[in-house]
Amino acid sequence: MSAVVDVARKAPQAGVRVHANAGARVALLGTGTVGRAVLARLASWSGTALGGRLHLVHVANSRVAVADTAGVCPAQAGIALGAASVAAAGVPFAATVNVRPLASAPSSLDAVAIALGMSGPRIVIDATASEAVATRHAAWLKQGIHVVTACKLGQGTSLHRWREIRAACAERNARYGDSATVGAGLPLLRSLRELQEGGDRIQSIAGVLSGSLAWLFNHYDGMRPFSALVRQARDAGYTEPDPRDDLSGEDVRRKIVILARAAGVELESQDVEVTSLVPPELAALPKDAIDAALPALDASLRQRFAAAYKNGEKLRFIARFERNAQGEAKARVGLESLPGEHPLAGGAGTDNKVAIWSDRYRTQPLVIQGPGAGAEVTAAGLLDDALRVLR
Ligand SMILES: NC(=O)C1=CN([C@@H]2O[C@H](COP(=O)(O)OP(=O)(O)OC[C@H]3O[C@@H](n4cnc5c(N)ncnc54)[C@H](OP(=O)(O)O)[C@@H]3O)[C@@H](O)[C@H]2O)C=CC1
Ligand SMILES: N[C@@H](CC=O)C(=O)O
Numbered sequence: 001m002s003a004v005v006d007v008a009r010k011a012p013q014a015g016v017r018v019h020a021n022a023g024a025r026v027a028l029l030g031t032g033t034v035g036r037a038v039l040a041r042l043a044s045w046s047g048t049a050l051g052g053r054l055h056l057v058h059v060a061n062s063r064v065a066v067a068d069t070a071g072v073c074p075a076q077a078g079i080a081l082g083a084a085s086v087a088a089a090g091v092p093f094a095a096t097v098n099v100r101p102l103a104s105a106p107s108s109l110d111a112v113a114i115a116l117g118m119s120g121p122r123i124v125i126d127a128t129a130s131e132a133v134a135t136r137h138a139a140w141l142k143q144g145i146h147v148v149t150a151c152k153l154g155q156g157t158s159l160h161r162w163r164e165i166r167a168a169c170a171e172r173n174a175r176y177g178d179s180a181t182v183g184a185g186l187p188l189l190r191s192l193r194e195l196q197e198g199g200d201r202i203q204s205i206a207g208v209l210s211g212s213l214a215w216l217f218n219h220y221d222g223m224r225p226f227s228a229l230v231r232q233a234r235d236a237g238y239t240e241p242d243p244r245d246d247l248s249g250e251d252v253r254r255k256i257v258i259l260a261r262a263a264g265v266e267l268e269s270q271d272v273e274v275t276s277l278v279p280p281e282l283a284a285l286p287k288d289a290i291d292a293a294l295p296a297l298d299a300s301l302r303q304r305f306a307a308a309y310k311n312g313e314k315l316r317f318i319a320r321f322e323r324n325a326q327g328e329a330k331a332r333v334g335l336e337s338l339p340g341e342h343p344l345a346g347g348a349g350t351d352n353k354v355a356i357w358s359d360r361y362r363t364q365p366l367v368i369q370g371p372g373a374g375a376e377v378t379a380a381g382l383l384d385d386a387l388r389v390l391r
Contacts, residue, residue, distance in 0.1 A: 156254030177385025185381020211373020275334030
């Protein structure tokens, strides 16, 4: 029996009803592209066994939070919470609203642990891109609250924060669900960890780690302006809230850092050599001014595409991590022109394609491929991790 279940069976605190099989109380942060898909997936579970496992008691975006004041929140009320929260944020959400006593208040991260109560399995689902939320991950874990996240700012930035998260997990036997941070839920981190649990050393990793950049370079034909495709990728929900985080390689830097650390190398972010696609004039603009300035991307990418096309090559945004026998590691991220038949040049849509070389996969790598961005796959990855907490 896992420690998580043990905790669930402890005597409940006054005011919070906990049943042995009651599932977990869940706080969802973020009602944007991914958060809405989490709510929709939870809604689709209404009345099923899965719906009884995760009880949404708190939903918040950066402006408003909605909490269930009754203290016990069956799945349907959780959906009501989601609907109310999203409606309060001015975004339509189609779900049957079961009227329950709901309290709406300005969003506050201090309210999250309070809403989750003191006992039983408790989970924060982070569907934000917020630094303020990421800085709370370790503190929640130290309170025994499990964290499931799509946001890479927890594990993919400073080594200090990553260590704090690992230490907090160990201290409280809390879980940190990170499947959605790399590959939008593809079994990448899990495979790295399982290879090492089986005695393998990870030697190198190479691949396409950005769903939006994969989509962009799978669609770019040198005819339509690249900037028009960036708008399309953003509108489809593939990019970060600020698409420059994708185009600059920062999002991929975070992902290769997360993979390297999961492979046992304590890489610092600045140890990754990153070549950005964003020209300085676009990098300098405030977020609300970038849409009109996106065509600044077009000329240089048209040239890169033409040169690659002439050689029968394809442009792919690749991350590479290698370590030698002495344990020295290096990592780099940037646009590469690959032969058309190169294994990493394949794939379609938002496909991530990642090759892993380890002791057992010395010559032929293990290759994992599949959609690496998109609301639905990411939400599914988050909820898989949340359900895993209860196993
Ligand atoms: N889109 C994708 O395909 C994938 C995304 N991810 C990750 O998922 C995360 C979310 O992405 P996405 O949904 O596209 O982003 P969005 O910009 O669509 O949504 C972000 C949400 O976070 C909310 N938010 C910001 N700060 C806070 C806060 N302090 N407390 C509570 N909520 C807050 C925002 O609130 P408000 O509405 O008020 O602005 C918004 O609702 C990102 O970290 C991204 O990297 C991971 C894998 C794939
Ligand atoms: N913006 C990211 C979304 C998933 O992490 C990407 O393009 O891969």
